[in-house]
Structures are given as structure tokens and as C-alpha cells.
Ligand SMILES: Nc1ncnc2c1ncn2[C@@H]1O[C@H](COP(=O)(O)OP(=O)(O)OP(=O)(O)O)[C@@H](O)[C@H]1O
């Protein structure tokens with residue numbers, strides 16, 4: 001059997017397993033999807049209410065679309081980020097981690113499998129949210145360059161995957177606090193990436209930090225494509241930083257993960273009991 | 275029987291010694307600094323202390339010892355789940371650290387706690403395991419039905435959390451057999467099973483050895499089981515091997531004290547001495 005057949009089958013093992021988990025934990029999934037839909041609606045209604053809040057005339061349509069792009073992209077990126085960063089937490093909780101780590105599967109294959117599912121599942125959930133939200137708001141996408149937006153979103157996923165892998169290390173290092181720490185990383189990304197506001201409103205030093213978040217570029221590109229109808233060629237300047245970040249963070253994440261995995265095996269942190 | 279240098283699962287076996295452990299040591303950072311007896315000078319707890327042994331191909335090798343004597347730690351080291359602090363371990367001549375991927379394809383392990391995705395069914399859990407060992411879906415499903423059928427498990431599509439502990443343990447055993455390991459690490463595989471299930475599993479272990487060319491490392495607290503299954507037995511206490519022989523040989527060694535010794539007598543004799551020492555120590559501390 002060739003190396004590639006083996007790794008491909010193992011990749012599919014993770015995709016199928018995660019699919020089965022979503023299926024079996026459908027109750028939880030329903031809760032999360034409902035939560036994310038309600039959340040998106042609440043934020044988008046801020047746009048709808050802005051004229052009343054401020055007592056001045058604003059371009060409500062524009063504002064609604066602006067916030068909607070933010071909330072949908074954030075919901076997508078956080079599903080991708082969560083699925084990857086919770087890879088370890090989840091298996092530790094189920095107690096299967098030793099079995100997965102004992103299998104003859106390279107860590108990159110493990111990550112690729114997890115990531116493929118994460119991206120597919122993120123798209124699925126975001127489309128559902130979008131579907132529901134369109135019932136509530138009049139959304140005009142005539143000007144939007146949706147193909148270009150999709151392309152940039154996929155490129156953006158690559159760099160988010162790298163961040164996810166780095167974050168997945170934390171639960172391996174800290175059995176109990178690890179998963180809370182990944183949520184802190186996520187919250188910071190939400191703050192600095194200009195999800196609901198332009199980053200220019202942030203203090204200077206935070207603006208500098210926001211340059212390091214891939215979500216900043218994804219959001220900018222999305223808004224250019226959807227709100228201003230920029231062509232795909234015009235979106236390319238946003239793609240480069242994302243690609244560079246992906247090319248750096250994914251190998252870096254795998255490297256760190258390898259080091260931490262060895263550390264966990266030296267200090268006995270993989271096991272749960274027995 | 276395969277010979278040295280032959281190909282199995284696409285791996286060249288470099289030796290007919292299935293498992294070669296030399297001077298293996300493993301300690302953990304102590305979480306209870308006040309309990310003196312578990313500590314050496316660095317505040318570390320020695321779980322496995324300079325352990326050396328060899329298991330030949332086709333043998334069933336038992337490791338017996340009191341709770342906390344280091345059996346599971348030793349097995350985790352062999353299973354590449356822990357990296358030993360000292361010594362080295364070879365599986366069919368492949369070093370477990372240098373040739374980690376090769377070793378992983380040759381081994382599998384069953385632990386006391388049947389660890390599964392609780393909401394997934396037996397079929398879904400085993401399918402995941404089979405794919406990790408690069409089996410295709412069709413072959414895997416067929417093999418899973420076959421093995422679980424033999425072990426008397428008929429509920430393939432119910433979440434595993436609905437199964438009794440003993441049944442989960444059987445599914446765990448099926449998971450290990452599924453990948454046809456040539457070195458099988460069984461950490462108390464029959465703990466928690468009723469007498470009939472226990473016997474089924476024991477027969478399965480023998481069959482793995484006799485018909486599927488597997489070598490087995492087994493820990494158990496059931497002395498009769500060890501006597502029945504094992505070709506050789508090591509007794510481990512406080513992380514050190516204190517005796518190693520055939521069950522018969524071990525029993526012979528205490529015949530001068532006990533006329534009709536069982537393996538349990540051997541266990542009591544050999545690990546009992548340690549108990550006295552520990553109690554003395556405890557007295558000293560208090
Ligand atoms: N991951 C770990 N972290 C810290 N200490 C550990 C770890 N694993 C084992 N130990 C310690 O090492 C010692 C040996 O434990 P081990 O589980 O190997 O014993 P055992 O012989 O398998 O016992 P039992 O018969 O109860 O299963 C114990 O003192 C245990 O607390």
C-alpha cells in the first residue's frame with residue numbers, strides 16, 4: 001500500500017468521525033446553530049436601529065450589510081478555529097486521545113482531516129445562518145462580487161487553520177485550563193480584527209496588532225467585494241498577506257505541535273486515567 | 275512463522291525478538307511532595323525503574339504486580355504514548371523512538387478503561403479505528419461484524435454509552451484485534467468481565483497467537499489467568515522486575531516454603547516482602 005493511500009484513508013477517518021459526532025450530538029449542534037443565528041440577527045438589528053439610536057439619517061442598508069458580513073464571516077472563521085483548536089480537548093474529554101495518538105498516522109494527516117471537516121462544516125453552518133437572516137432583512141447583493149468573496153474566504157481559512165493548530169497545543173500543555181485559553185485567543189481576534197467596526201477606531205497600538213490577525217484582511221476583502229463590488233483582481237492585495245500567514249503559521253503550528261506532543265509524552269500528559 | 279528480514283504489513287522485521295526492553299526507566303514529577311516513599315531525591319516518582327526483559331516472537335508474556343507498580347506505565351512506554359527517561363525499547367528490532375511510525379503499525383493496545391467516543395456506536399468507533407490503520411471501509415465493516423459477532427456483541431449501531439462496561443471492554447478488545455497487530459499489549463483486558471466473557475477473551479488471545487502470529491504482552495490481576503495463558507511471567511514491584519520465569523518455574527521457586535504453590539502464592543511471597551518494607555518506612559515517617 002502506498003504512503004498516499006494510507007494517509008488518504010487516515011484523513012478520511014477524521015472527516016467521517018467528526019461527521020458522525022455532529023450527527024450523534026445533533027442536539028448540541030442545534031443549540032449552537034440557534035445561538036449563532038440569534039447572535040447574527042441581534043447584531044444585524046443594531047444596523048437596522050442606528051437611525052433611531054442616533055436620531056440622524058444613516059445609510060441603513062449599507063450598515064446592515066456591513067454588520068452582516070462581519071457576523072457571518074466571524075461565525076464561519078470561529079467554527080473553523082474551534083473545530084481545530086478543540087481537537088485535543090474533545091478527545092481528552094472522551095478519553096480516546098491515547099488511541100488516536102497511538103495510531104500510525106502523521107500529525108499533518110490528523111490536522112488535514114480535522115481541517116477539511118472544519119471548513120466544510122463551517123460553510124454549511126454559515127449558509128444556514130445566511131438563509132435565516134435573509135428572512136429578516138432586505139439584502140441587496142446586486143453589486144456584490146460573490147465569487148471573489150468566496151475565493152478570499154477560502155484563502156483566509158488557510159491562515160486561520162495555522163492559528164487553530166497553534167491554539168490546539170494549549171490543551172495538550174494545560175489539561176484543565178487549555179481550552180479556556182483558546183477561547184481567550186479567539187476573543188482577542190474578535191476584538192482586533194475589525195469584525196463589527198473599522199480597525200481605524202482602535203487605539204494606534206491595537207491597530208498595529210490587528211495587522212497580525214488574518215481575520216483583518218479577510219474582513220476588509222469581504223467588504224470590498226460585497227459592499228463595493230470590487231473585482232477579484234482588485235482583491236488580490238488582500239490575498240497575499242493571508243497566503244504568507246498561512247505558509248508561515250501552518251508549518252510553525254505543526255512544528256510547535258510536534259514539540260509539545262513530545263513534551264506531553266515525556267511528562268505523561270496524554271493519559272486521562274488507568 | 276516468519277523469519278528475520280521478512281516482510282509483514284510492508285514492514286521488514288529486523289529480529290525474531292518481538293520486544294526487547296533494556297534498562298527502561300520512567301519517572302513522573304511528584305504531585306505529592308510529602309509522601310516520601312514515592313520519591314527519590316529529585317522529587318520525582320520512579321514509576322518504572324531500570325527494567326530489562328525480552329519477549330520472543332509468539333510468546334504470551336505476563337507482567338504481574340501490585341497496584342501502582344508500574345505495569346501500565348511500562349506498557350505506555352512500549353506503545354509510544356510515553357517517552358522513557360532511560361534505556362531503549364525495540365519492537366522486532368525497530369527502535370520505538372527512531373522508527374515510531376513502523377512500530378505503531380506493528381502494535382496495538384487495550385487498556386483497562388475502554389476509551390471510546392461515547393455517543394458513537396460500536397461500528398462508528400471501530401470504523402474510525404480501522405481507517406486509522408489504513409483499512410478500506412468495505413473490508414473494515416466486514417471484519418468488524420465478524421469480530422464483534424465472535425465476541426457476542428450484536429448491537430452495532432447503538433451509542434456505546436448504552437452498553438455495559440464488560441461489553442465496552444469487549445469492543446475495546448475488538449478494536450485492538452481489528453488492526454491485526456503482531457505485538458498486542460493487553461493492560462488488564464479481562465478486568466470487569468463475567469466468567470464467560472473472560473474465557474471468550476482468553477480464547478481469543480490464544481487464537482491471535484496461534485493463528486495470527488501475534489506476540490502478546492499481558493498484565494492482569496487474575497493469577498489463574500496468568501497461569502493459564504502466559505508462557506513466561508515477570509513480577510514487577512515498585513517499578514522493578516523482581517522475578518521472571520515460566521509460571522511453573524516461579525511456583526517451583528517457592529515450593530520449599532509452600533508445598534502446593536499457586537501463582538497467587540508466588541505473588542504474595544514476592545510482593546509481600548515489599549509490603550513489610552513499606553510499612554516499616556511508614557512507621558519511620560510517622
Ligand atoms: N501520567 C502520569 N502522571 C503522573 N504519575 C503517573 C502517571 N502515570 C502513572 N503515574 C504513577 O506511576 C506509578 C505507576 O502507575 P501505573 O499506572 O503504571 O501502575 P500499575 O502497575 O498499572 O497499577 P494498576 O495495577 O493499579 O493498574 C503510580 O504511582 C502512578 O501514580
Ligand SMILES: [Mg+2]
Pocket residue numbers: 274345346347461
Ligand atoms: Mg495499570
